[in-house]
Amino acid sequence: MRARRVLAATITLGLALCAAQAQDLASFEKRTHVKVLPNGLTLIVCERPEAPVFSFYTLVDAGSADDPQGASGLAHMFEHMAFKGTQQIGTTNYPAEKLALAKVETAYAAYDDEYRKRVGQDPKKLESLKKAFEDAQDAAEKYVIPNQFSEIAEQNGAVGINASTSEDSTQYFWSMPSNRLELWAYLESQRIAQPVQREFYKERDVVQEERRMRIDSSPVGRMVEQFLATAYVAHPYGRSGVGWESEISQVSATEAEAFHKKYYTPSNIVIAVVGDLKASETMPVLERYFSKIPPGPKPIPMTTVEPPQFAEKSVVIKEATQPFYIEGYHRPDYRDPDDSVYDAITDIFSNGRTARLYRSLVRDQRIAAAAEGFSGFPGYKYPGLFAFYAVPLPGHTPDEIRDGIHKELDRLKTSDVSDEELERFKTRARAELLRGLADNDGLAHQLAEYQTRYGDWRQLFRDLDKIDAVKKEDIRRVANKIFVDSNRTSARIEFVAPKRPAQASQGGAQ
Numbered sequence: 332m333r334a335r336r337v338l339a340a341t342i343t344l345g346l347a348l349c350a351a352q353a354q355d356l357a358s359f360e361k362r363t364h365v366k367v368l369p370n371g372l373t374l375i376v377c378e379r380p381e382a383p384v385f386s387f388y389t390l391v392d393a394g395s396a397d398d399p400q401g402a403s404g405l406a407h408m409f410e411h412m413a414f415k416g417t418q419q420i421g422t423t424n425y426p427a428e429k430l431a432l433a434k435v436e437t438a439y440a441a442y443d444d445e446y447r448k449r450v451g452q453d454p455k456k457l458e459s460l461k462k463a464f465e466d467a468q469d470a471a472e473k474y475v476i477p478n479q480f481s482e483i484a485e486q487n488g489a490v491g492i493n494a495s496t497s498e499d500s501t502q503y504f505w506s507m508p509s510n511r512l513e514l515w516a517y518l519e520s521q522r523i524a525q526p527v528q529r530e531f532y533k534e535r536d537v538v539q540e541e542r543r544m545r546i547d548s549s550p551v552g553r554m555v556e557q558f559l560a561t562a563y564v565a566h567p568y569g570r571s572g573v574g575w576e577s578e579i580s581q582v583s584a585t586e587a588e589a590f591h592k593k594y595y596t597p598s599n600i601v602i603a604v605v606g607d608l609k610a611s612e613t614m615p616v617l618e619r620y621f622s623k624i625p626p627g628p629k630p631i632p633m634t635t636v637e638p639p640q641f642a643e644k645s646v647v648i649k650e651a652t653q654p655f656y657i658e659g660y661h662r663p664d665y666r667d668p669d670d671s672v673y674d675a676i677t678d679i680f681s682n683g684r685t686a687r688l689y690r691s692l693v694r695d696q697r698i699a700a701a702a703e704g705f706s707g708f709p710g711y712k713y714p715g716l717f718a719f720y721a722v723p724l725p726g727h728t729p730d731e732i733r734d735g736i737h738k739e740l741d742r743l744k745t746s747d748v749s750d751e752e753l754e755r756f757k758t759r760a761r762a763e764l765l766r767g768l769a770d771n772d773g774l775a776h777q778l779a780e781y782q783t784r785y786g787d788w789r790q791l792f793r794d795l796d797k798i799d800a801v802k803k804e805d806i807r808r809v810a811n812k813i814f815v816d817s818n819r820t821s822a823r824i825e826f827v828a829p830k831r832p833a834q835a836s837q838g839g840a841q
Contacts, residue, residue, distance in 0.1 A: 356792040359768075363778070363788065364610040368618060370626035371598025375778050375788065376613050377605040379771060385606025386506040386771035389519060390779040392601075393594035393630065395574075396498045396567040396710060402582050404538060404574015405590050407496040411534045412587060413503060414494070416480045417521040421529060428474035432529065435471050436585050438464040439532070443581060468532060475529055484518060487511045491772065498572055498710035500783070506772055509607040513616055519602070520620040523595060528584035539580060542573045550652040550824055557646045558822035559709060562659055562716060566637040568709055596627030603779040605771045637661065637714055646822035651829040656729040658736065658821035659708065659716035660813050665784060671797040672809045673706040673717060678756040679748055679806075680704040680719070680739070685755070687742075688721070692735045698727040699735070712784070716820075717813060729823035743810045747803040760798045764791070 362378040398405045418425045442460040445452060481492055489507040507515060546552040556571050563569025573579075602621070604613065640661055662673060680688050681703040688702040702721035709715060721732040767773045781791045 356789060359792075360789075362610070364614060365782070365788070366614055366618070368597065368622045370622060370624055371596070371629065372621050372624060373601040373782060374614065374617050374621065375601065375603040375782060376608060376610040376617070377603070377774060377778060378608060378610060379605055379774070380607045383509045383607045384506055384771065385509050385512060385604055385608055386775045387504060387515065387519070387602060387604045388772070388775035388779045389503040389523075389600065389602045390783050391501040391503075391595060392499075392599045392783055394497045394499045394501055394710070394712075395570070395572040396633070396713065397594060397630075398567065398570065398574070399586070399590070402578055402586055402590075403570050404542075404572075404579045405582055405586060406501055406594075407573055408535065408538055408579070408582060409587055409590055409595075410494045410496045410501050410503075411538060412528060412531065413522050413526060414478075414480055415529050415534070416476070416527060418525045418527060419521065420483065420518075421476050421479045421527065423474050423476060425474075425527075428471060428527075428529065431467070431471035431474065432527070432584070435464070435467040435532075436583065438467040439583055440585075443583070447581075471529070480518065480522065484515075487514055489515075496572070498568055499712035502776075502779075504772060504775070506606075512604075512608065512613060513620075516617055516620040520624060523597075523600065523621075524624040526591060526595075528587055531584035531587065535579065535582065538574070539576065542571075542576060542579060545573060546571070547576070550648070550650055551655055554646065554648050554655060554822050554824055555657070557648070558657055558659070558820065561644050561646050561822070562640075562661070562820035563637055566635050566713060567633075568637070568713060568715065572709065592627070594630055596629065597621070597624050598627065598629040601779045601783045603775040603782070605775040605778070633713070640818050640820070643816050644820045646820075648822070648824045649827045650824055651827060652824060654723045654727075654729055654826050655720070655824040656723065656732040656736075656821070657718060657720040657823075658733070658819055659718040660815075660818045660820075661714060662706065662717045662813055664714050665707070665711045669805065669809050671794070671801050672805045674760060674798070675748075675753070675756045675801045675806055676717070676743070676810065677704055677706050678759060679743075679752050682756075682759060687739050688719070688736070691739055692721055692732065696735060698724055698731050700724055702732075702736075729825060733821065733823075740810065740814045744807060744814065746807075748806055753801070753803060753806075757798055757801070761795055764795065764798075 359377070364376045366374045368374065393406060395404070395406045415421060422428050438460070442457070442464045445457045445460055484492055484505065484507065487507060488511060489505045492505040494501070494503045503519070546556055560569050560571075574582075602617075604617070663669070678686075680686055683689070684694070686703075688704060692699040692702040699721040700723075702719075704717065704719040706717045707715045708718045719736050721736065723729060723732055767777055777791055778788045781788045784790075
C-alpha cells in the first residue's frame with residue numbers, strides 16, 4: 332500500500348550510507364517548501380535540478396473506505412471520472428452539455444425509481460423509462476470530445492499518466508517537462524475544481540467489467556473479497572474496494588458529484604511537485620491556480636472502529652482451481668508505536684530467499700510455490716491486518732500451509748530473531764526508504780503521503796530512527812500480542828474435481 336512498506340531486494344549497507352549522505356534531512360529541508368493556501372490545500376515543492384522534468388503527486392485523503400453506505404466503489408468510480416475533462420476541456424459546448432447532462436440525471440432517476448420497486452414494478456413502464464434514459468445519454472454524448480484531457484497532457488510531454496484508488500486515499504500522478512508546469516497547474520486545478528460527470532454511465536460499465544475481471548472471474552479475487560468481509564464486522568475495510576456489483580450498477584452521477592463536494596475539498600488534498608523547479612518561481616504559479624478552488628470543510632473523521640475479534644473465523648471455497656491459503660490478524664494503524672516492529676516481522680518473514688517463510692515452506696519443506704507475510708492489509712490509515720499467504724505445490728494442501736505458517740509464528744513468539752536477521756532488516760529498510768527518494772515520482776509520492784498522514788513530511792526521516800530502535804524483545808512481544816488464535820481470520824481454496832456431465836444413454840430402438 333505504501334512504498335516504504337514494500338521492501339526491495341537486499342541492498343548493501345555501503346549503498347545505503349552513500350544514499351543517506353546525499354539525501355539527509357538537512358539537505359531536503361533546504362530545497363523543500365510547504366505552503367497551506369487560504370482555501371486549505373497543501374502544496375509541497377521540492378527542488379531537484381538533475382533533469383529538466385518534474386513529477387507531481389496529488390493525494391486526496393479519501394478512498395474506498397469512505398464510500399457512502401450503499402454506494403461501494405464510488406471513490407474508485409470518481410478516479411475514473413477525473414480523466415473525463417472539465418467545463419473547458421472535453422466539450423464542444425459546455426452550457427448546452429450541462430443542460431443535456433441534467434436531463435440524463437432526471438431520466439436516470441425516473442428509471443432507477445421504477446427499477447428499485449420490489450412490489451408493483453411495471454415492466455412496460457420500466458422499458459420506456461430505460462429508453463428515455465438511453466436517449467438522454469445519446470443527446471449528451473454529442474458534445475463530448477473523447478480523451479481530450481489526457482491528450483493535451485500527452486501532447487505536452489506528459490508520461491506515466493495514471494491514478495489509483497486504495498482503501499485509504501485516491502492519488503493522481505504523471506511526469507512532464509519543467510517548462511510545462513503552468514499548463515499542468517491549469518489542468519490539475521481545473522479537474523479538482525470543475526469536474527464534469529460526462530459519460531458517467533458508460534464509465535460505470537467499464538468499472539463493472541473491471542470488477543468482473545478482478546473479482547468475479549478470479550478465484551483468488553473472490554476468496555480475498557470473502558476473507559476481508561469475514562475479518563471485518565463493522566469497519567468499511569470489510570467492503571469490496573472495487574464495489575459490490577449491485578451497488579456499482581446503480582450508483583449515479585448525482586451521487587458522484589456529492590462525493591466530490593464532500594471529499595475533494597482543498598483542505599483534504601495535498602499536492603507535491605518535485606523536479607527541475609525553483610520554489611521561489613513555482614509556488615506563486617501554483618498559488619495562482621490552486622487558490623481559486625472554492626474552500627470547504629474538511630470531512631469529519633470516520634467514527635466506526637472495528638471491535639476486537641474474540642473468535643477465530645474462516646472461509647473455505649471448494650473449486651476446481653489452484654489451492655490457496657491466507658490468514659490475517661488484526662493490528663493497530665500506522666500511528667501505533669510498534670509500527671516499525673511490524674515492518675521488521677514483514678522483512679524477516681518475507682524479504683527474499685533468506686526470509687523465514689521462503690526457507691521453510693518453499694526451500695526446505697517444498698510444499699509451497701510462494702509464501703509471504705505483509706502488514707497493513709487492506710489499508711493502514713485505520714487498523715488493518717497482518718496477513719500471511721502461500722500457494723501450495725501439487726500434492727500439498729492448505730492445511731499443510733497453515734501448519735507451516737503457524738510453526739514459524741510459534742518460533743517467532745518463543746525465541747528471539749538472530750542478530751543477522753535484525754540487522755538485515757534495518758539495512759534493507761533504510762536503503763529502500765532512501766532509494767525511494769532517488770527519483771522525482773517516488774519522492775513526490777513520499778512527500779505527499781507523509782505530509783497527509785503526519786502533518787509533516789519530515790516524519791519520513793524520523794522513521795529511520797524508529798527502524799533503528801527495534802529490538803529483538805519488541806518482535807517477540809508484538810508477536811505474542813497479535814498472532815493469537817482468537818485474532819485470526821483465514822481463507823482457503825480447496826481443489827475439488829469438476830463434476831462430469833452425465834453421459835447420454837446409449838440405448839434405443841434397433
